[in-house]
Amino acid sequence: EPEVTQTPSHQVTQMGQEVILRCVPISNHLYFYWYRQILGQKVEFLVSFYNNEISEKSEIFDDQFSVERPDGSNFTLKIRSTKLEDSAMYFCASRDIEAFFGQGTRLTVV
Amino acid sequence: GQSLEQPSEVTAVEGAIVQINCTYQTSGFYGLSWYQQHDGGAPTFLSYNALDGLEETGRFSSFLSRSDSYGYLLLQELQMKDSASYFCAVNRDDKIIFGKGTRLHILP
Numbered sequence: 782e783p784e785v786t787q788t789p790s791h792q793v794t795q796m797g798q799e800v801i802l803r804c805v806p807i808s809n810h811l812y813f814y815w816y817r818q819i820l821g822q823k824v825e826f827l828v829s830f831y832n833n834e835i836s837e838k839s840e841i842f843d844d845q846f847s848v849e850r851p852d853g854s855n856f857t858l859k860i861r862s863t864k865l866e867d868s869a870m871y872f873c874a875s876r877d878i879e880a881f882f883g884q885g886t887r888l889t890v891v
Numbered sequence: 892g893q894s895l896e897q898p899s900e901v902t903a904v905e906g907a908i909v910q911i912n913c914t915y916q917t918s919g920f921y922g923l924s925w926y927q928q929h930d931g932g933a934p935t936f937l938s939y940n941a942l943d944g945l946e947e948t949g950r951f952s953s954f955l956s957r958s959d960s961y962g963y964l965l966l967q968e969l970q971m972k973d974s975a976s977y978f979c980a981v982n983r984d985d986k987i988i989f990g991k992g993t994r995l996h997i998l999p
Contacts, residue, residue: 814986823991824926824934824978836985872933879924879936880987 783807787873787883794863794890802858802886804873812876815848815858817841817869818885824872830856863890893917895990897979902996903969911964911993913979921982923955923962928992929975937964939982969997 786805794800806813815827828838828848835848845867847859856875860867868890874880895915903909913923922941926934938946940955940962952965966973976992 812985816989824928824989826986826988829986831985874987876987878982879939880926880934882933882935884933 785875785881785883787886791887796890797862799861802871804856805854806856806875810875810877813856814874816872819869865890893988895979897990897993900994904998905969907969908967911977913962915960915981917981919983924980924982925953925964926978927975971997
């Protein structure tokens with residue numbers, strides 16, 4: 782069964798550092814997403830990506846964040862100058878009708 | 892704006908039936924999805940309703956009424972492994988918006 786893969790599974794970074802979270806979506810899907818989930822809370826939409834550009838982003842997705850599809854398979858989320866409150870689980874998803882989620886990257890900012 | 896409302900917690904007994912309701916307000920509505928998430932895991936797709944009515948997948952069924960902006964997830968013959976959080980989600984053409992989730996506790 783096709784799956785979305787994310788690396789790393791856990792990332793610890795110092796406040797102020799930049800991190801790049803990586804995702805390989807399902808190859809024939811057209812929509813790609815990043816979501817985040819703070820521990821115990823709901824899954825929050827960050828950004829959607831379609832046809833090699835951002836189609837929508839939430840108010841959370843400010844200038845600190847950026848996404849790229851550097852090649853035909855990878856989809857990355859970059860967080861510049863991380864803050865303590867960026868600590869969360871970050872999920873990548875790709876979609877046909879239903880969304881398939883990766884297992885997430887747990888980001889811990891210290 | 893967009894909003895989804897679902898109960899924060901539901902408790903049921905193993906073997907019983909439980910219904911988790913969801914109401915939504917959104918523009919550009921394509922359909923209502925349901926996802927299951929176990930602690931520490933990723934959300935996994937359960938069902939999708941684009942049209943009014945009931946969709947059945949094994950022990951799980953989902954219902955949608957577009958005129959009422961309302962749907963529910965019905966879980967039958969509850970098993971302990973069904974203990975998880977359940978999210979309703981609105982599908983739009985460009986994104987999926989999740990509710991806050993319902994934590995389902997199952998008692999033996």
